[in-house]
Amino acid sequence: MQGMSPIVKNITRVVAGFIVLFGAYIVLYGHVTPGGGFTGGVILAGGLALVVLAFGEEFARKVLTHEVAKTADSMGALLFLLVAVLGFAGGVFFTNFLPTGTVGSLVSAGTIPIANLGIGIKVGAGLFGVFLALAAFRRTTAGGKKEVDVLQSDI
Amino acid sequence: MDPILWILLALLGFMLIGSLIAIETRDLLSSVICVGAVGFGTSLVFLLLGAPDLAITQVVVEILVLVVLVRVVITRRDETHATSRSTLPVGAVLLSLGVMAAVVFGTLAGGGAEDDLRLHPFGQPRMTQQVEAAVLAPAGRPDLAPAGTEPASIGGAFLKHGLTADESSRGSGAANYVMGVLLDYRAYDTLGEATVIFVAVIGAYAVLRKVGRSRHAGHESDR
């Protein structure tokens, strides 16, 4: 899959940072404002998908590789499981054992922000990896003919 | 209630028309784009019904689905010419599906179901009713029953008791009640959901990988 024209590349350089920042904000403030781990993770995956679409397949093979996506996916799942197992400190599996501070501030609600972080990383990296596998790498058609890449654009 | 109901009905009608076009049209790209319209309509309905988390998630999920589906559809030329004759009798399928939906809806909407399973009218869910709090007493100890009335479903009970610690719950402390439900009250469901996503992603990788198929490449017959 080729990249797109220089206009798209330059705008992506500016915008992709804001999209990733917005996704991180929604993940971290998930227990105070609308959002949370799933919403922020999907926004992160969308931002990374924008970068891969604008810069082409070579970028996906060199910088944001499939290995990075798979590793981040596993790390997010392990963080979530760690929070669950550490709940034994409160008595049973998966209790909310950290103190709940003042309602409405960033440091509150016990283990919920940490679990949000784990879910956000996991969902973002997993969906980005699936997007890479489905839409970014060139496939051959039956009989070995290379597929026609119509998704080049001029603007 | 009235303006919300009319806007809701208009959006649902738009989604229904979009889905019918998506199913029946011959061009695959138009079909995919109409599914995108249905998804965005769903997001507007979520926003109208007071569910902002769902609206944001639905919009971004819809964008990702559209990108993947458009990429899949555009770059593959289907060289076969499909005949318009279908192998299933379409009228029989539609009739049986319609009868099934009518029976299910009629049963749920108050035909013979008890009050627990009934589909309550739109706008008055079950948690607007109150039950005696004596039902919350531990089994065999009616003297320990709390006084007063409680909302009749766990949603109402969570709204009332779930935020701060009192004698009936530890309290989640999250100002966003939906996140409090997801990660404190029903955290097992979130663990199961993370597992399902993991398995689906691994399944997609396993279907699309190239390792292990190079042995068969030499044996493929020409077509």
Next chain:
Amino acid sequence: MTLAMLPFMLAFLLLVAGLYAIVAKRNLIKVIVGLLILDYAANLLLVLMGYRTPPAGEAPVAPILTGGLAQADDLAASAVDPIPQALILTSIVIGLSVTALVVALAIRLYEKYGTFDTDLMRNLKG
């Protein structure tokens, strides 16, 4: 059927439309479209069931505490049910993952047979 049941009926019709597309269509992309419509209709039906009418003249109240702890009791009396919203939030992301899996299968089938038509796939041998 009163007017208050009409949103549920329309959501059921959307469900039936998605189910019809899965059962009766031959093209794999149409089957995927039917799966997506079925998914959206099921999520919509559950969120519709959790809606509570706000007091007259106001907007629907989302279950989020924006005014500090003092607002918690008012919110408990007028907010929309949070339990369906939490479950449907996970269901939306699961729907995306399952769609990705089904699209991966469709890509592999196209690679093998060169077509999206399931009747032709049944008659051709790989």
